[in-house]
Amino acid sequence: MASRRSYGSYNDGCAAAHALDLVGERWTMIVVRELLLGPKRFSDLQRDVLGIGPAVLTQRLQGLESSGIAVRRRLPAPARVEVYELTEWGYALEDVNTALSRWAVSSPALPIEADMSPDTVVLAMRAHARPVPGPAGEQRISLLLTDSRREGADPVGYTALVSEQGTSVVRDEAGDPSRADAWIAATTRDWKACLIGGVPLDDLPGVTVSGDPGAVRRLVGATALRGPASPASVG
Numbered sequence: 001m002a003s004r005r006s007y008g009s010y011n012d013g014c015a016a017a018h019a020l021d022l023v024g025e026r027w028t029m030i031v032v033r034e035l036l037l038g039p040k041r042f043s044d045l046q047r048d049v050l051g052i053g054p055a056v057l058t059q060r061l062q063g064l065e066s067s068g069i070a071v072r073r074r075l076p077a078p079a080r081v082e083v084y085e086l087t088e089w090g091y092a093l094e095d096v097n098t099a100l101s102r103w104a105v106s107s108p109a110l111p112i113e114a115d116m117s118p119d120t121v122v123l124a125m126r127a128h129a130r131p132v133p134g135p136a137g138e139q140r141i142s143l144l145l146t147d148s149r150r151e152g153a154d155p156v157g158y159t160a161l162v163s164e165q166g167t168s169v170v171r172d173e174a175g176d177p178s179r180a181d182a183w184i185a186a187t188t189r190d191w192k193a194c195l196i197g198g199v200p201l202d203d204l205p206g207v208t209v210s211g212d213p214g215a216v217r218r219l220v221g222a223t224a225l226r227g228p229a230s231p232a233s234v235g
Helices: 015-023 028-035 042-048 054-066 093-104 118-128 188-195 213-223
Strands: 070-074 082-086 139-146 156-162 167-171 182-187 207-211
Touching: 015 028, 015 093, 028 042, 028 054, 028 082, 028 093, 028 118, 042 054, 042 082, 054 070, 093 118, 118 139, 118 156, 118 167, 118 188, 118 213, 139 188, 139 213, 156 213, 167 213, 182 188, 182 213, 188 207, 188 213, 207 213
Parallel strands: 139 182
Antiparallel strands: 070 082, 139 156, 156 167, 182 207
């Protein structure tokens, strides 16, 4: 199969065109998206990127490595497994992912009913995250998301910090939930329905909330697509 010609080979010196040469091929930005919250094994990527075959995934990872966007490394003992991880330059693609997310939510053809991987839901939260005023100061929320697309999927852990200064959400599978002000366990389908669809949490059977309901309300208000006026309710 002949390789695809670059835009530069057509005498196009645009940096945006060069960016498309690097990450514009089908599946490439999806693979990048699944690495934005931290390294993953090949099998993790194949699990989280539905529809991609092992041969294509191998090609895309090799392309990301050769472009300096990702690296492959072996974790130390006791894991001793190979993982793929974005370089510092590669992690800067979260700004691109965020811009695409904010732009595409206005599309009338957005597949709003389609599901998302746990990391993708959290990246959507990060894309729309904003400070939340209030007297409570910084609050910590532990979030466990289970992939609705796969039966028997293990939950993935995240930690969110909400304050007047800003809102952050990171993958934190080894975090200490006892330090949290509130705890949320949800399927990706229902958590997305709350944040993107505006469905009140009380109407979503796949979401369990404990701890301070005010902290959960602040997190929803800080990361929901519809902003602080989202109709989500807690407790």
